[in-house]
Amino acid sequence: MKLIRTLAEWNPLWLNHLQNKQQIGLVPTMGALHEGHLDLVRASKRQADLTVVSIFVNPTQFNNPEDFAKYPSTLDADLEKLDREGVDYVFVPEVSEMYPRPTELKFDFGDLERVLEGKFRPGHFNGVGVVVSKLFHIIKPQVAFFGQKDLQQVAIVRRLVSDLSIDLKLEIVPTRREPNGLAMSSRNARLNPEEKEKALILYRSLIHAKSRLEQGDSWNDIQQAVAQVFREEPSAELEYFELVDPETFQVYSEFDKTQKTSICVASYLGDIRLIDNLVIVF
Known part of the structure; x- marks a missing residue:
């Protein structure tokens, strides 16, 4: 080398x-x-x-x-x-x-x-x-x-x-994840073990949202539920939780299983900003 x-x-x-x-x-x-x-x-x-x-x-x-x-x-x-x-x-x-x-x-x-x-x-x-x-x-x-x-x-x-x-x-x-689902990121090095556990709120919210979309729930209801979960976690500050086209990043207000779709999330955990996403339809 x-x-x-x-x-x-x-x-x-x-x-x-x-x-x-x-x-x-x-x-x-x-x-x-x-x-x-x-x-x-x-x-x-x-x-x-x-x-x-x-x-x-x-x-x-x-x-x-x-x-x-x-x-x-x-x-x-x-x-x-x-x-x-x-x-x-x-x-x-x-x-x-x-x-x-x-x-x-x-x-x-x-x-x-x-x-x-x-x-x-x-x-x-x-x-x-x-x-x-x-x-x-x-x-x-x-x-x-x-x-x-x-x-x-x-x-x-x-x-x-x-x-x-x-x-x-x-x-x-594809995204490499820790065994618990946390997306690997260089910024994770700044998280202590307790913060790493709390950072799972991003991945868990993505999985929860995907499951509810597949069950036919409305995207607005899902967004509101996820926002409430973040409000109940004092160390996390949600910036966005959106349904998008993964190529154009057009933001969708409703889920259409015939369209390319990903869920994207960004949140601060203390002063450390983390992002993650999950492909729903590609």
């Missing part, structure tokens, strides 16, 4: 792999790696000739400076995990490498970024769009791997690739 920190280091390596007609798989991450990230790595190892993992905590996608400052950093442990998985390259750039000067480029993903995560994290998806574009242009992969847990981010990246005619394939890997 080789550590790469600059575009100048990567370019001759990429050119050599291009000449050898080797397919490159990219797994973009912000580090603090868990089994969910490693699922992406394993998918890349199965499909591509070479796997590149990027580790970069992108400052431009944090609308909350405190969240950026507290984001977990475990680079040494991350590199050990990736080495065990047989990753070929790890791209770990400095901020100055990715942003030699402050970027003035702005992405507008339309309605896709004005609901749910876009609404509650203004500017977040512009930062995602910029950094993902940079990574695609620097690494030049033929295939890139993203996790279903960040479902709206997946939709943003799909739009980016489509609208800019970027020549690569996107592979979406």
